Amino acid sequence: MKNNQTKSKRRVADHGEVFTAEREVNAMLDLVKQETERIDSRFLEPACGDGNFLAEILRRKLAVVKSRYGKHAADYERYAVIAVTSIYGVELLPDNTNECRKRLFEIFDKEYTATCKKEANEDTRQAVRHILRHNILCGDALTMKKSDGEPIIFSEWSAVNGSMLKRRDFRLDQMLEQNTTNLQLDLFGETGEYERDETGAIVLSPICEFPPIHYRRVQEYE
Numbered sequence: 001m002k003n004n005q006t007k008s009k010r011r012v013a014d015h016g017e018v019f020t021a022e023r024e025v026n027a028m029l030d031l032v033k034q035e036t037e038r039i040d041s042r043f044l045e046p047a048c049g050d051g052n053f054l055a056e057i058l059r060r061k062l063a064v065v066k067s068r069y070g071k072h073a074a075d076y077e078r079y080a081v082i083a084v085t086s087i088y089g090v091e092l093l094p095d096n097t098n099e100c101r102k103r104l105f106e107i108f109d110k111e112y113t114a115t116c117k118k119e120a121n122e123d124t125r126q127a128v129r130h131i132l133r134h135n136i137l138c139g140d141a142l143t144m145k146k147s148d149g150e151p152i153i154f155s156e157w158s159a160v161n162g163s164m165l166k167r168r169d170f171r172l173d174q175m176l177e178q179n180t181t182n183l184q185l186d187l188f189g190e191t192g193e194y195e196r197d198e199t200g201a202i203v204l205s206p207i208c209e210f211p212p213i214h215y216r217r218v219q220e221y222e
Contacts, residue, residue: 025052029060036060039083040159046141048089051100054136058087058104062111073119077112078163081215084108084128085157085165090141090172097138104132123216130219131157144173153207157218165215168206175204 035041036057045053061083069075087104091097108128113120134155139146146152152172157165210221 022052022056025056029053029056037064039064039079040086042086042088044088044090044154046090048091048096048100048136050091050096051089051103051136054087054089054100055103055107058083058107061086062108066111066115070115073116076115077119077124078215080108080112080115081124081128081131081165082157082159084131085135087135088154089136090139090152091136092138092140094138094147097136101129101132101136104136105129121216127216127218131155141172144171144176156206159215160212163214164212165218166210166212167218167221168209170204170206 029036035043037060039061043054043057048054062080065076065079065083069079084104089100091100105125105128109125112124137146137152137154139152141152144152153169154172154175156168156170158168160166213221
């Protein structure tokens with residue numbers, strides 16, 4: 001992680017941009033250590049910068065994946081991708097957004113290549129890049145709009161039938177509408193525009209959903 005907590009005085013003045021130091025990142029994440037070590041536990045950083053928190057979360061998740069599945073390349077690959085799908089961020093500045101996506105991909109790719117060696121493949125790498133483009137977005141978490149003024153939309157990636165992923169898209173404002181007092185909300189849980197199932201539980205309605213597809217091919221759906 002970076003020791004330098006600012007890029008320039010101008011950025012601090014214009015945007016209040018100050019990056020969280022490594023020690024503070026780890027101390028804060030240790031407060032929810034159990035969740036950071038759950039492979040599929042979802043995290044949203046509403047002002048992610050270039051990814052100090054998200055990078056450490058991904059490192060922790062990939063360490064768990066390696067400890068459990070490192071001896072079996074196919075299992076490691078699948079669960080490493082699931083770890084990536086669980087990480088979300090919103091960042092106001094485009095350069096930070098791009099740096100965050102790049103940083104997370106490089107963390108994934110370094111561990112993936114070292115663990116899977118000759119079995120590592122470009123389709124999986126492209127799938128991870130695609131997932132990060134949908135999960136790390138340039139926008140304002142306060143207005144819940146992207147830099148182009150459109151609503152922030154996140155993709156939920158759910159593992160189904162082993163190697164398949166199902167994508168459903170949700171608007172952030174609708175997701176948070178009913179969770180103004182819940183500090184540990186389920187990112188795609190009981191919030192926003194919803195319906196109830198036969199048990200009476202609230203079910204959030206996606207604005208779009210896609211048929212399940214192999215995790216190496218998620219980039220085929222746009």
